[in-house]
Amino acid sequence: MSFPWAEQYTPKHPVMQWVDEKLPLPRLVYNAVGAGYPVPRNLNYFWNFGVLAGLALMIQIVTGIIMAMHYGANTAVAFATVEQTMRDVNAGWLMRYAHATGASFFFIVVYLHIFRGLYFGSYKAPREMVWLLGLVIFLLMMATAFMGYVLPWGQMSYWGAKVITGLFGAIPVVGEPIQTWLLGGFAPGNASLNRFFSLHFLLPFVIAAVVILHIWALHIPGSSNPTGVEVKGPQDTVPFHPYYTAKDGFGAGVFLILFAILLFYAPNYLGHPDNYIEANPLSTPAHIVPEWYFWPFYAILRAFTVDFFFVPAKLLGVLAMFASILLLFFLPWLDTSAVRSGSYRPTFRKFFWILIIDVLILGYCGGAPAAEPYVMISQVAAAYYFAHFLIILPLISRFEKPLPLPNSITEAVLAKYGKTDGEPVAVPAE
């Protein structure tokens, strides 16, 4: 599962030789994230986000396990135990804010990782399985984040749970029984809170397992790179360690600085004030909004306002919201262009940036109240979202004339550094 020139694990210490014979775990690590994994030498900073997502997952698991030690999954005490964690547990405020801010940073990193994949065509053959598993991780993350947001049992927790499980209520005939079954009652209550806590604890470990599959699937063809040209020989690659461990170390530092700024100086900036009000089934908040990372999908959900003959608008919205994520699973077969990287696809690139702006607009509308003009704007933006992936992208890949590709990764790198007369270059490896 690697290039023939990959460095071989040769333990020198007799203890390590003994371990390697009995259980070649160090060998596995060496081949996965050590010197035994050859990686294209031209990765830019956008290739840092996979490792950063792993770091974010670890931060969430560590802070989450500590928080769980102080949390009571019962509607009578949940809100109060979270407050006690904030006030009376040593560094409890740090764990709680790190967990809440960490969730946002996890999504920021994963969204950048996904858009990296979209721009550089990382989803294309032979890496389709990497993309598909990544989407599974994304879906698991969304479920985990949603259930985690319910746990503090604030107003947005309660009403968010009600709205999101209400989506299943839109399914004809079986919808309402499904909603009741999911909640363990007719409205969010103790049964819902308990199962959400249980699943919120379980799913991160499922995510970790799928991350292992994701990396395994990646290591079979090896990492893609900004040119999209496949590795041709040893001169195109460098060992993951120390080259990319060093680069990821720097990336992790920058990530942690940004994380610390928000965590220590604006921990509630990305949250909603209503979640500091204890859940009250008798008082509906003026605007029920999910966390920011769900806003684009929430905008798509609310964009459907007109019934399609016998199909109610609400059901259409639910179908479209799920479709907006599920369509990404078909992306490797919708984009048939042989050229991977957006850098060599002039038409694709323009539409890619329109998509980015479109998703940002959807996000803004999703966080705004369900009133005009936001609904009209999100209708146009959602129409573009579907048209982009399902209509425009297949057409571009058929008719676009790509720019000439470099012959190899090394050629592309040398073209970049060729004019420097051997001087070290201040620009980081791109």
Place this chain on the structure above:
Amino acid sequence: MVRIGAFLVGLFFSGWLLISFLVGAVAYVTEPPAVTVEHEFHRDPKHVSFSFDGPFGTFDQAQLQRGFQVFKEVCSACHSLKFVAFRDLKGIGYNDAEIKAIAKNWAIKTPDVDPKTGEMSTRAPVPADYFPKPFANNVAAAAANNNAIPPDLSLMTKARHHGSAYVYSLITGFQPQPAELLKEFPDAKTPQGLHYNPYFANLNLAMAPPLTADGQVTYGDGTKASVDQMAQDVAAFLTWTAEPKLENRRRAGLATIFFLLIATGLAYMAYQNIWADKKKAA
């Protein structure tokens, strides 16, 4: 096959969204959404500056103690502070003896069980107790307050946008209903028993103005107790009750970011060093 299916699905969703847009746009033009009285007359919180503003701000302990005094003498008659314990007052500069005395002399007693008979009873709070609630339950609270339940104040400044300024603005924001409002929205007259306040979400608040006259509270430190001063002080106190670890958090943040900047700088140099031979022309 995949692409044909995708094309049809895309056509359906995009097409129906555009039709929905047209329907909405026609409705928007023919029947523009009515302007609500809240939309027109609700005001964002006033600008007010506190010692804890900004990333390096800290609490002014004298102000917190004054704010606590306002809470004790005015707010606590109706509002609970259930997530704060007497022992927490150490955080605003009281010593153990003072806290013991404050708890012992607190006007509201802590519910307890008589150790001899097992009957429900009350006793004076001790430092370990949380601030006792002024009403036995929500029904009692609503009955005593024109059917509105006074909310718990522990987290109030985090439960509203710009919470500290919001508390200050709300307390100082009571005013007669503007004439233009009644002219434009004749049905929006403030109902009997409510009080007009443009800083409140729906403009009419069950709470009567709590601070009505200068000198309502007599400050021990000689600060002139104007309504504005008392409102600022209690807003500062409630910022502390909502986020008692604010100063620890900012201090820890400074140390963490200082450490991370150095570590990241070293990591960058290591990265450049390791890559030096790969970034030259061959």
